[in-house]
Amino acid sequence: MEEQGISIVNNLKAAIEAILFAAGHPVKYERIADVLGISVKDVKALTEHLAEVYADEENGSGLMLLNYEESGTCQLCTKEQYAPYIREALGIRKGGNLSPSSLEVLAIVAYNQPVTRSFIDQVRGTDSSYATTSLIDKELIEACGTLDAPGRPKLYRTTEKFLRVFGLTSLEELPVAEHLVMPEDAKELTEEQIAEAAENAAEKPTEE
Amino acid sequence: MENTVNYHIGQFDGPLDLLLSLISKNKIDIFDIPISLVCDQYMQFLQESELDEMELAGEFLPMACELMLIKSKMLLPRPEAETEDPRAMLTDALLRFQQAKAVASKLSALYAVFSGRCVKETDEISIDKTFVLEQSPEALVSAIHKVNVRASLDVRNNTEVFTPMIRKPVIPIDRKIRVIVKSLTKRKRSTIRDLLADVESVSDAVATFLGILELIKTKTLIIQEPDELGEYGIADTHGIDTVLVYNPEAEIPVIGDIRDGDELPVGQLSTDNITYDVE
Numbered sequence: 001m002e003e004q005g006i007s008i009v010n011n012l013k014a015a016i017e018a019i020l021f022a023a024g025h026p027v028k029y030e031r032i033a034d035v036l037g038i039s040v041k042d043v044k045a046l047t048e049h050l051a052e053v054y055a056d057e058e059n060g061s062g063l064m065l066l067n068y069e070e071s072g073t074c075q076l077c078t079k080e081q082y083a084p085y086i087r088e089a090l091g092i093r094k095g096g097n098l099s100p101s102s103l104e105v106l107a108i109v110a111y112n113q114p115v116t117r118s119f120i121d122q123v124r125g126t127d128s129s130y131a132t133t134s135l136i137d138k139e140l141i142e143a144c145g146t147l148d149a150p151g152r153p154k155l156y157r158t159t160e161k162f163l164r165v166f167g168l169t170s171l172e173e174l175p176v177a178e179h180l181v182m183p184e185d186a187k188e189l190t191e192e193q194i195a196e197a198a199e200n201a202a203e204k205p206t207e208e
Numbered sequence: 209m210e211n212t213v214n215y216h217i218g219q220f221d222g223p224l225d226l227l228l229s230l231i232s233k234n235k236i237d238i239f240d241i242p243i244s245l246v247c248d249q250y251m252q253f254l255q256e257s258e259l260d261e262m263e264l265a266g267e268f269l270p271m272a273c274e275l276m277l278i279k280s281k282m283l284l285p286r287p288e289a290e291t292e293d294p295r296a297m298l299t300d301a302l303l304r305f306q307q308a309k310a311v312a313s314k315l316s317a318l319y320a321v322f323s324g325r326c327v328k329e330t331d332e333i334s335i336d337k338t339f340v341l342e343q344s345p346e347a348l349v350s351a352i353h354k355v356n357v358r359a360s361l362d363v364r365n366n367t368e369v370f371t372p373m374i375r376k377p378v379i380p381i382d383r384k385i386r387v388i389v390k391s392l393t394k395r396k397r398s399t400i401r402d403l404l405a406d407v408e409s410v411s412d413a414v415a416t417f418l419g420i421l422e423l424i425k426t427k428t429l430i431i432q433e434p435d436e437l438g439e440y441g442i443a444d445t446h447g448i449d450t451v452l453v454y455n456p457e458a459e460i461p462v463i464g465d466i467r468d469g470d471e472l473p474v475g476q477l478s479t480d481n482i483t484y485d486v487e
Binding site: 021022023024025064075076077078079080081082083084086095097098100101103104105106107108110111112122123124125126127164165166167174175 | 221223227308311312313315318321323324326327328329330331333
């Protein structure tokens with residue numbers, strides 16, 4: 001009987017893995033719960049467990065499972081340390097880093113979301129339409145409604161992709177401006193690694 | 209406090225960037241900006257800019273106006289604690305901008321590391337278009353049988369049914385008019401129903417009726433008033449038919465004379481100015 005119980009759980013975990021692989025994009029816990037006929041709470045427990053299994057270096061997995069609390073979704077992605085292998089295998093050149101303007105716009109959106117384009121311009125004190133549009137194209141920010149004001153300007157917020165490529169799982173992990181507390185994943189990076197990454201970022205050609 | 213600045217506009221990412229630089233250079237408290245000083249230094253900076261950077265300077269002009277406006281508001285006597293600090297909006301923008309700049313460099317480092325996390329595009333799982341056999345071959349045989357039966361019954365392909373349709377003659381109204389006149393010459397009067405009694409087809413009936421109308425028009429036939437009905441009382445017509453009386457003095461709208469046994473060639477005929485094509 002216990003063996004049967006375990007294999008049911010394994011079956012569910014395998015199903016979740018298959019769904020997330022085929023989807024590629026973040027999938028809602030609710031959706032998985034509906035499909036598998038289990039509760040959202042159970043889905044969360046299973047995905048957390050899966051995340052741990054992937055993360056454990058002993059298991060030799062190049063993948064990781066991201067759980068986005070705020071949007072109630074989860075997603076499979078590759079571990080960043082294998083990016084060089086992937087790029088070489090697929091013949092992809094490393095993409096340019098984000099320009100300082102783009103980063104400023106991104107920061108403004110991240111900390112003040114949701115915001116309008118004119119708010120962004122106001123805070124930066126300069127026209128930021130190019131950077132904003134570029135970030136929308138890169139799917140790091142997205143429209144999310146309109147402001148109840150003349151002209152009904154669009155409001156923007158950060159996306160799940162934003163969280164992923166900055167090593168965050170929720171907006172709460174954003175570095176606090178004054179004290180600059182590091183996000184969870186970044187804690188694993190040493191000061192030297194961060195400095196080195198910053199140096200590399202400065203050397204590589206930036207887009208724009 | 210320095211009074212001269214030796215920067216180029218191109219170094220700055222906009223007026224707020226320049227302001228922040230002036231603020232830090234002068235060690236100003238951002239929550240209590242000495243507007244006069246900042247405004248003067250800002251203006252001095254713009255004036256000392258290289259001429260070839262004038263196009264960039266355009267971006268900095270609105271802020272120059274803003275600073276002057278705030279400066280003048282500060283110079284005016286303010287009622288105590290009633291109006292907002294004119295510097296409030298500027299301070300707010302500066303703080304947010306400062307925060308964004310500070311975080312941007314940290315974000316840059318994070319991005320450099322974590323942008324290596326790749327995800328797949330959603331898989332296109334197409335519906336399998338291969339047909340899976342679920343029926344017996346006999347079903348095909350009975351289907352072809354039904355098709356054959358239907359084809360043989362198809363009226364369109366059956367020449368026996370089709371031929372009379374294309375061979376059907378045009379019935380000339382002229383001929384009908386002669387028939388009516390001949391008949392009424394003997395009877396003197398008739399009802400429409402009687403005149404239509406011998407028609408052989410719908411086309412025949414239509415041609416006869418049009419003939420009647422034509423004869424009424426030329427007053428060859430006259431519609432009898434009800435109270436003049438002679439042997440045809442109202443009871444005979446049951447109130448739903450018309451009695452027509454032959455008027456021998458009227459013109460007959462046909463070509464040529466009427467003779468017994470007159471047959472006109474088949475085909476379209478026209479009576480003077482009338483042409484009907486009755487199929």
